[in-house]
């Protein structure tokens with residue numbers, strides 16, 4: 001096993017859903033660790049979160065938290081949601097609309113046996129920690145999106161859960177609030193002694209908030225590691241897009257990698273056998289005519305799309321390989337940038353990365 005935490009989460013989530021989807025994900029999160037479960041729509045992230053929270057029973061596998069089994073169909077064990085030491089922040093927060101902020105947060109501690117006054121004091125302390133002491137009496141509808149998010153976080157943490165589950169915790173916020181709330185969330189997660197699992201399809205949330213990323217596609221883990229490792233060596237198209245790279249799989253013979261369709265790319269790295277070759281869109285240069293001479297990869301391509309991205313233009317290309325190129329407005333002046341336009345694409349071998357598949 002890769003990770004075998006003494007305390008924290010240890011799970012093999014196997015869930016078969018009506019309609020044929022199957023989730024089969026091995027998941028460990030040590031106490032104090034923040035792991036992001038990242039994947040495209042329909043990958044199975046919500047299914048995993050619901051299984052952990054106890055809202056969806058496993059078909060097979062197990063969920064063990066701090067050594068205690070919460071779900072193991074093989075043995076007929078299934079602990080109901082309210083008896084799991086888990087705090088959940090749902091995407092739309094699910095605050096009780098008729099309760100004040102302090103009573104929303106007090107709900108968990110009361111449910112866990114604290115008396116009303118004690119639970120209120122616990123809740124007030126948590127609201128203070130998330131910077132909302134002044135809003136204790138406010139109802140959810142009187143709070144901004146960012147404030148509601150912090151109340152939901154305080155509510156989840158107030159029971160001192162062994163596992164904190166965050167479901168797209170910043171998705172409902174506008175861009176600016178998101179930035180601030182992300183930074184605050186980062187700080188609170190750093191203070192949380194339990195395990196944290198963040199479910200998201202936003203790579204920025206995952207990269208900023210998590211110590212480790214687990215990427216799921218079609219119900220299985222396709223890649224796992226810290227941000228640097230994943231960025232350096234993406235293993236699927238989804239991951240490559242996530243980190244902004246052109247990625248191809250092929251067969252390598254030293255510096256040459258022949259990819260699907262028979263096109264050969266030259267890399268500076270030496271690899272043999274099944275291999276990936278990757279390069280950033282900024283490494284791809286475009287020319288109106290075939291560039292001459294230099295020891296680089298060149299091919300004729302056709303523009304299929306043009307998008308403005310801040311200070312540069314992202315050009316989508318078809319041809320012997322599909323690729324994205326980021327070019328400056330100055331470079332764009334020399335080219336006719338309309339879909340259907342033929343161009344020449346070039347990338348230096350030294351700007352590519354090749355590695356075994």
Ligand SMILES: Nc1ncnc2c1ncn2[C@@H]1O[C@H](COP(=O)(O)OP(=O)(O)OP(=O)(O)O)[C@@H](O)[C@H]1O
Pocket residue numbers: 017018019021039040041042043044045046047048201
């Ligand atoms: N209630 C359900 N019954 C049967 N299948 C479902 C149900 N809900 C979701 N699925 C299927 O399970 C698969 C995984 O969905 P899930 O919602 O877990 O993915 P996700 O990664 O959370 O996606 P998103 O980011 O869009 O929420 C999909 O194929 C989906 O169609």
